[in-house]
Amino acid sequence: MADFSLTTLFVVPVGSTIAASPATPSTQDLTAGQVGFFKSDYSVAAVGDIAASPYFYVAQGRVNTYLQGSKRSDKIAGGSVALTGAAETIRPKSSNVTEWYKVTGNATAEVQITLVENWNVKCGDIITLTLRAHSSYIDTLYFNGFTRSITVVAPCCECGGDPCTQVDYEALVDQIIAKFEAEAPGNNPDNISFNTFYEFSQPDPGVLQIEGKPLTKYGVPCDVAAFPWEYDRMYFRTFVYSGPATTADFIVDDSCNVVASTTVTQVSSYPSGTSDEIIQLEKNYYSYQAGYLKHLYRMAGYNQNFESWVSAGTTYDTYYIKFNEYDKSAYQWGDYIYEDSMVIIAVANGSAEATALSAILVAALGTPA
Numbered sequence: 001m002a003d004f005s006l007t008t009l010f011v012v013p014v015g016s017t018i019a020a021s022p023a024t025p026s027t028q029d030l031t032a033g034q035v036g037f038f039k040s041d042y043s044v045a046a047v048g049d050i051a052a053s054p055y056f057y058v059a060q061g062r063v064n065t066y067l068q069g070s071k072r073s074d075k076i077a078g079g080s081v082a083l084t085g086a087a088e089t090i091r092p093k094s095s096n097v098t099e100w101y102k103v104t105g106n107a108t109a110e111v112q113i114t115l116v117e118n119w120n121v122k123c124g125d126i127i128t129l130t131l132r133a134h135s136s137y138i139d140t141l142y143f144n145g146f147t148r149s150i151t152v153v154a155p156c157c158e159c160g161g162d163p164c165t166q167v168d169y170e171a172l173v174d175q176i177i178a179k180f181e182a183e184a185p186g187n188n189p190d191n192i193s194f195n196t197f198y199e200f201s202q203p204d205p206g207v208l209q210i211e212g213k214p215l216t217k218y219g220v221p222c223d224v225a226a227f228p229w230e231y232d233r234m235y236f237r238t239f240v241y242s243g244p245a246t247t248a249d250f251i252v253d254d255s256c257n258v259v260a261s262t263t264v265t266q267v268s269s270y271p272s273g274t275s276d277e278i279i280q281l282e283k284n285y286y287s288y289q290a291g292y293l294k295h296l297y298r299m300a301g302y303n304q305n306f307e308s309w310v311s312a313g314t315t316y317d318t319y320y321i322k323f324n325e326y327d328k329s330a331y332q333w334g335d336y337i338y339e340d341s342m343v344i345i346a347v348a349n350g351s352a353e354a355t356a357l358s359a360i361l362v363a364a365l366g367t368p369a
Contacts (some may be wrong), residue, residue, distance in 0.1 A: 005090065005322055005342035006072050008284045010035050010060050011278060011309040012347040018356040021045045027070040030061030033309050035345070040075075050364045051078060055096075055326055058343055064305045065271040073343045075326035078364040099322035101369040105273020105315040105349045108216065112235050113266040117207040119169050120259050121242070125154045127259060128245045129176060133197050135215060135234040145236075147168055148194060149245035150179040169206030176208060177201070198235065212236060212268060229280040233270050273316040278346045284310050285344075316346040317354060318352050319361060319368065 012035050013019070019036025026042045037045040039053035050056055055075040062071060077096045121127055130149040138146050155171045177200045183193050194200075200213045212234045240260040259337075270278070286306060310316075321343040345361075347354040361368070 006074075006288060007285050007342045007344060008058075008071070008289045009281050009344045009346070010058055010071070010073075011282065011316075012353050012357060013309045013346065014311040014314060014348050014353075016344075016353055018159075018353055018360065019044055019358065020360060025056070026073060027059040030059060030070050030180055032061050032063045033307075034061045035059070035357075037364070045360065045364075046360050047363045050360060057363060060346065064349060065308055068305075074323070074341045076095060076136075076321060076323050076343070076364075076368075077326055096323045096326050097321060099320065100365050101320050103272055103318045103320070105317050107271050107274050107315045109233060109271040110269040111212040111214060112208045112264060112268040114236070114238050115263045115265055116238060116240055116260050117185065117296060118205065118211065118261040119167065119168055119172065121172070123154055123155045123156050123167055125167075126243055126260070127152055127154060127172075127176075128239075128241055128243060129180075130239040130241075130245065131194065131198065131210070131236055132239075133212070133236040136230060136232040137215070138197075138234065145214040146192070146197065150176070150194075151244050152179055170202070173206055174210045176199050187243055197236075198261060210236075218367045221299055223312065227280065227283065229271055229276045231277075233268045239316045273318060273346070273349065275310050275312050275314050275316070278310045278316050279308060281346070282310065310346075311348070315349045317349050319343075319347075319357070321345075321365070 013033040017032055019030060021044065024034075024036055024044050026044070027036070027038055030036055036059055037050060037057055038057045039045045039050065040055050041053075042057075045053060045056050057075065059072040060071045062068065075096075077094060116129070128149050128151045130147065132144065133146040152172070152175050154167050155175065174282040180194045180198070183195075197213055199213060201209045201211070203209050215232055215234055229321055239258075240262060241257040242259050243257060257284045322340060323342075324338070324340050345357065347357050
């Protein structure tokens with residue numbers, strides 16, 4: 001479901017301090033990039049008094065102050081007294097906060113690992129393995145994912161002239177890996193080999209391990225209006241069945257002909273809080289928080305108000321506060337859905353400013369989900 005919250009993003013500059021002392025008596029005294037919390041009378045809030053204020057603001061100083069003041073959120077009514085629910089913190093009725101949670105940054109994305117084992121084949125059987133990979137980019141190139149198959153013949157048994165069903169599974173897996181690692185036939189650059197997306201190994205005799213490779217990092221253009229970053233991960237399905245590969249039914253395998261078990265031992269995941277992600281959020285939500293010139297134009301002369309406080313290569317924790325209008329009388333009757341607000345605060349993982357930020361947010365809103 002789409003989220004239509006009016007969103008304001010605050011990125012705490014690395015090495016900055018959270019305004020929490022009389023040295024910053026009001027929002028206009030914030031230095032460029034500095035983030036602070038202010039009470040209902042616009043005085044700076046601290047850990048010891050923010051919960052007592054009827055509501056508070058999140059504010060950040062700007063470099064470009066022409067015709068606009070500090071960037072500021074709407075009124076957030078917290079309350080430190082709370083009951084803990086299963087999914088989120090349930091607050092007193094005086095609070096207008098509906099969601100309050102934290103996402104801990106992790107720049108390392110896990111890749112999928114699948115094991116193929118417990119073979120049930122006989123000597124000379126024809127075995128087909130089909131892999132179907134999906135990701136945002138892959139699915140733009142291939143219908144129903146990047147689907148390719150390889151077919152091998154189970155190696156001969158060493159049991160004389162008697163019928164024998166015991167296959168050398170270690171040799172079988174070696175044979176499968178060699179077929180997977182072979183280069184794609186022909187000179188067509190669109191004929192991509194399995195090695196582009198997978199790595200193959202045999203961790204134990206007769207066990208085939210298929211591991212997805214990390215996605216390629218695409219180039220970041222210099223155009224400030226470009227949107228080069230998106231959430232993406234690669235995952236795949238594995239089918240192992242007897243008989244040659246056919247085009248009759250490429251959606252699923254025949255459950256009657258499955259000749260090995262496939263187990264996903266590690267699920268692929270998304271990275272979170274990377275500097276590329278936070279830079280993209282700055283672009284996404286720029287028009288929500290600019291006093292004027294609400295779009296990112298390609299000519300620098302029309303883009304002087306855009307400011308980025310992200311440090312390249314930094315992993316950020318992100319805090320999300322979603323809340324309704326503080327003054328319910330501001331809502332007018334109408335045949336429409338009320339728009340709530342959301343504040344996202346990004347701060348460098350493990351930094352001193354992250355510790356200060358967490359302390360004041362917990363004092364105001366309780367422990368995040």
